[in-house]
Amino acid sequence: MTGNPDARLRALPSVDDVLKADAVALAIVRFGRPAAVTAVREALAATRAALRAGNTPPSQPEAIADAALARLAADACSNLRPVFNLSGTVLHTNLGRALIAEAAVEAAVAAMRSAVTLELDLATGRRGERDDHLRRLVCELSGAEDATVVNNNAAAVLLVLNTLAEGREAVVSRGELIEIGGAFRLPDIIARAGVKLKEVGTTNRTHGKDYAQAIGPKTALVLKVHTSNYRIEGFTKQVETRALAAITRERGVPLVSDLGSGTLVDLSRWGLAHEPAVAEAVDAGTDIVTFSGDKLLGGPQAGFIVGRRELIQKIARNPMKRALRIDKMRLAALAATLRLYRDPDRLAERLPTIRLLARKKPAIAAMARRLLPVVATRLGDVFTVEIVACASQIGSGALPLETMPSAGLAIRPRATRGEGRALERLAAALRRLPVPVVGRIEKGAQILDLRCLEDEAAFTANLAGLDL
Numbered sequence: 001m002t003g004n005p006d007a008r009l010r011a012l013p014s015v016d017d018v019l020k021a022d023a024v025a026l027a028i029v030r031f032g033r034p035a036a037v038t039a040v041r042e043a044l045a046a047t048r049a050a051l052r053a054g055n056t057p058p059s060q061p062e063a064i065a066d067a068a069l070a071r072l073a074a075d076a077c078s079n080l081r082p083v084f085n086l087s088g089t090v091l092h093t094n095l096g097r098a099l100i101a102e103a104a105v106e107a108a109v110a111a112m113r114s115a116v117t118l119e120l121d122l123a124t125g126r127r128g129e130r131d132d133h134l135r136r137l138v139c140e141l142s143g144a145e146d147a148t149v150v151n152n153n154a155a156a157v158l159l160v161l162n163t164l165a166e167g168r169e170a171v172v173s174r175g176e177l178i179e180i181g182g183a184f185r186l187p188d189i190i191a192r193a194g195v196k197l198k199e200v201g202t203t204n205r206t207h208g209k210d211y212a213q214a215i216g217p218k219t220a221l222v223l224k225v226h227t228s229n230y231r232i233e234g235f236t237k238q239v240e241t242r243a244l245a246a247i248t249r250e251r252g253v254p255l256v257s258d259l260g261s262g263t264l265v266d267l268s269r270w271g272l273a274h275e276p277a278v279a280e281a282v283d284a285g286t287d288i289v290t291f292s293g294d295k296l297l298g299g300p301q302a303g304f305i306v307g308r309r310e311l312i313q314k315i316a317r318n319p320m321k322r323a324l325r326i327d328k329m330r331l332a333a334l335a336a337t338l339r340l341y342r343d344p345d346r347l348a349e350r351l352p353t354i355r356l357l358a359r360k361k362p363a364i365a366a367m368a369r370r371l372l373p374v375v376a377t378r379l380g381d382v383f384t385v386e387i388v389a390c391a392s393q394i395g396s397g398a399l400p401l402e403t404m405p406s407a408g409l410a411i412r413p414r415a416t417r418g419e420g421r422a423l424e425r426l427a428a429a430l431r432r433l434p435v436p437v438v439g440r441i442e443k444g445a446q447i448l449d450l451r452c453l454e455d456e457a458a459f460t461a462n463l464a465g466l467d468l
C-alpha cells in the first residue's frame with residue numbers, strides 16, 4: 001500500500017467489506033447486528049481520522065473488524081467497576097460508601113426478582129405503606145415514636161424543612177452552617193426548602209440565650225446540625241441538645257437535628273470514639289432527627305427521619321415525599337441491615353462497615369508483611385516497597401479528626417529524578433488493573449492502606465496483571 005494518505009483513505013474498505021470479516025460474525029452473535037454495524041462504522045471513522053492525522057493505522061477489513069469487536073467488548077463491561085479500596089477511608093463517598101451486609105444483599109436480590117408486598121397489607125388486603133417495613137425496627141433501635149425514609153440524608157433535611165418551615169424561619173447557629181462535600185451546603189438547602197435562615201450566635205460560640213432571643217412569631221423550628229466534617233476548638237460554646245430542647249419546648253417550636261452519619265450503636269464498644277447516637281438525640285428531647293443510611297449505619301443510600309409521630313405524619317404527607325422516596329430494593333436491604341442491629345454482639349461479624357472499622361492494627365500489619373514480598377516482586381527494581389503505619393479514617397464526615405491505627409505498604413520510586421511522574425505512572429497502572437486498586441499518594445509515596453482489604457488471594461492474583 002502507498003504511503004500517500006489520500007490514496008490510503010480511498011483504499012479503505014467499505015462497511016460491507018468489513019461486515020464480511022470473521023470477527024464481525026462473532027460480534028453479531030455476541031452483541032447483535034445493529035450494535036455490530038455501528039461499531040464497524042465507528043472503527044472505520046476512527047481509522048479515517050487517524051489517517052488524516054498523518055498516522056498509518058492498519059486498515060485491512062480484518063483489522064477494522066477486530067477493532068470493532070474490541071470496542072463492543074469494552075462497552076459490554078459496566079463502567080461501575082469494583083475496585084480495591086486501599087485509600088484508608090472506610091466510608092469513601094467517591095467509592096460508594098458502605099459495603100452492604102450479605103443479609104441485605106440477599107434481601108435486595110430477592111426483592112428484585114419477585115413482586116413484593118411493597119404497599120400491600122396482607123392482613124387486610126388493603127393498601128399498605130412503604131414505611132411500614134421499617135417503622136417498627138427504626139423505632140425499636142432509636143426510641144423514636146415514628147419514622148419515615150427517603151432517598152438520602154440531604155433529601156431528609158430538605159423534606160423536613162419544607163414541611164415544617166416553608167415560608168417561615170429556621171433558627172441555626174452560625175457555628176453549624178456546614179458544607180458537606182458534593183455541594184451540600186446547609187444555607188442552600190434551607191433556601192431551596194423555601195425557608196428563611198435565621199442565624200444565631202457566632203462562629204465559635206452560641207449560647208442558650210441566643211436561641212431564646214431569636215425565637216419569635218416567624219420561627220418555625222430550630223435546626224441543630226452535627227458539624228460532621230470539622231471541629232471548632234479553643235474558646236467555644238454550643239448548647240447541649242437537652243438544654244436546647246428545653247428552650248424550644250417552652251416556646252412551642254420543634255427542635256430538628258441533622259446528625260449526618262448518626263449511629264444506632266455505641267461505637268466505643270469496638271474501640272472507636274463516640275459519635276452522636278440517634279437514640280441519644282431522641283432521648284435528649286429532639287423532636288425530629290435525620291441521618292444517613294450509607295454512612296456509619298452501613299446500609300444502602302437512604303435518609304432516615306425519626307421523631308414525634310404527629311410531625312412524621314405531616315412530613316410523610318408532603319407531596320415532595322413522593323419525589324424523594326426509595327424503591328423496594330433499598331427498602332429490603334435497609335430492613336435487613338437494621339435487623340442485624342438487634343444482635344449487637346454479632347454486628348462486627350455481619351456488618352462490613354463495623355467489621356472494617358473494628359479491625360485491629362496487628363492483624364492488618366500481619367497482612368502487610370505477607371503482601372510485601374508479593375508486591376515487591378511485581379514492581380521489580382524501579383520501586384522500593386516497605387511496611388508503614390497508616391491512620392485510616394471513617395470517612396463521609398464521621399469523626400473527621402479521629403483516625404484508626406492501621407498498616408499498609410509504601411511504594412517509592414528508587415530514583416529521585418522524575419519521582420513525581422513515576423508515582424503518577426504507578427497510580428495509573430494500579431487503576432488499570434482488572435480490579436483497579438485505589439490508594440493514595442502521600443509525601444512522595446504511593447500508600448496502600450490495607451484496612452479495607454479482606455480478600456488477600458484476589459488482590460495477589462489481580463496484581464499479576466500489573467503493566468507499568
Ligand SMILES: *Cc1c(COP(=O)(O)O)cnc(C)c1O
Pocket residue numbers: 152153154155180184225226227228229258259260261291292293294302303396397
Ligand atoms: C453526610 C451529611 C449530610 C448528607 O447526607 P447524604 O446521605 O450524603 O445525603 C447531611 N448533613 C450532615 C451533617 C452530613 O454529615
